[in-house]
Amino acid sequence: MSLSPKRTKMPLVLDALALSEHDPQVGSLIDALGGVTFEVAERLIGVPAIRSRRLRFASGGELFFHDDALVAVILHLVPTAFSPRGLDLSEWIPRVDNRSDLDDFKAVFGRQWGFASGGMRYFTVLDGYVRLTVREQELLSVVLSAEDPKLVCPPEDEDCETCGEIPVRLPDGSLDVDASIEALHAGVSERLLREESSWVPLADLRPLHAAGLVAWAESQAVCRSCGRVLCLHLPRSGTPTLVYLPYDAAMRRPLGPIPPVALWGDAERVAADEAGMHYVGHEPGRWFLVEQRGELYLDSRYSAGAYIDSSALVRLDEAELADYRADGHDALTGLARRIEGTAPWTDESPYRSRDLYRGDGGSEYRAAVSAAIRDHTWIAEQRRPG
Incomplete structure (x- = not known):
């Protein structure tokens, strides 16, 4: 990264990241933001709890500390509830x-x-990361952080009213598992x-464990407001946890195959499983075959260009069943090709009306x-332990 002749305050931010609120480098940054805080807020995040402390300044700056280490600095560029004008990014x-x-940011950061x-979007810089918040082509804020934005949730989502209070804690601060499962269910x-x-599934978490x-x-639930994923993790031996993660990071957490329901479910759960859908086979990247009550269904993937990538679910008819009995895997691959070839997202496709997803x-x-x-999915293969 090359600096322009004009001296900026960016080094103050990078020097302060990961340090305590009491370190002189953080003090210098606070002075640059105006010195006097407009608002101070604290909260606990997840279990085991991360103690978050947020300092807001009337200038438009915002500091986030996790367990007394500065993890993010938000430079608000438009008016907010605590800043009438916002900062001058230059x-x-x-x-x-x-x-x-x-x-313009590429010209500075590569x-x-x-x-x-x-x-x-975000850039990697020396000793930190720079993330842009843009809405309707307007640059709202720039976030400088100590942690990779792809691996941690945006600090501005910590106050989400939908999911922020879900972890239920016991008096000693540990996770109340049953109450937290109930809160997630609700x-x-x-x-x-x-x-x-x-x-x-949340309903299966306790009996399987x-x-x-x-x-x-582990069960996961996505907040429809902020997009964070709440990951409720029950180890066989160890302490239960509930953490917040970005979607991609959450999907890559390790999880092995779930044992057959008959080995851990009660009679009602076993009966429900027997009545449900079951995996039969698949062609990676193209189709899955599932069965329910003796009927076969093909989940057939289709794509077109950069904007269409989905799948259609069709119940195999008598002719398709006969082909499958005769030619097995190859018959289903041929059917999947025919489905995609008719552009099943269009009204002209004979498979559109058969698509049970629609x-x-x-x-x-x-x-x-x-x-x-x-x-049996690709992501399941990626998250296999070991």
């Missing part, structure tokens, strides 16, 4: 201002950039959270298929 970062776009949660029922079907058949069991109960079908193929 005073903080060389060769950019409040009207700069991505190309053309290599990445995507953080929510599609936000959020899913009220459509405030979305349960991730590729992980252990109690059976002792896996080294750990009809009544489509979301239920998709959830059932996702649960059935959970241990």
Whole structure:
């Protein structure tokens, strides 16, 4: 990174990252932001709890400390509830201002950039990261952080009213597992959270963990407001945890195959599993075959260009069943090619009307298929322990 002749305050930020509020480098940064805090707020995040302390300044600056280490500095460029004008970015970062776009930042930090949660772009710089918050092509803020934005949640989401209070703690600060599961269930029922079907269902978490058949069991739920993923983790031996992660980081957490329900479920759960969908086979990247009550369903992936990438679910008819009995795997690959070749997202495709994902109960079908193929997807292979 090359600096312009104009001296900026960016070195103050980078020098202060990861230090305590009481360190002189942080004191210098606070002075540069105006010295007097407009607002101070503290909260606990997750279990084991991270103690978050937020300092807001009328100038438009915001500091976040986690366990007394400065993890992020937000430079607000537009008016906020605590800042009537926002900061002048040209005073903080060389060769950019409040009207700069991505190309301007590339000219300063280089053309290599990445995507953080929510599609936000960020750059890696010496001793930190620079993330841009843009809405409707307007640059709202710049966040300088000590931690990789792809691996941690944005600090500005910590006060999310939807999910911020979900971890229920016992008096000693440890996780109240049953109460936290109940809180997650309530959020899913009220459509405030979305349960991730590729992980252990919340209803199964306790009985699967109690059976002792896996080294750990984990359920995940996505907040529909802020996008953070709440990961409730129960190890066979050890302390239960609940952490917040960005979606991509959460999806890559390790999890082994879930044992058959008959080995750990009660009679009601076993009966429900027997009546549900079950994995039969798949062609990587192209199709999955699932079965329910003797009927076969093909989840067939299709794509077109950069904007269409989905799948159709069709119940095999008599002719397709006969082909499958005769030619097996190859018959399904041929059917998947025919489905994609007809552009099943268009009205002209004969498969559009057969696509169960598009009809009544489509979301239920998709959830059932996702649960059935959970241990056989590409991401499942990536997160296998060891």
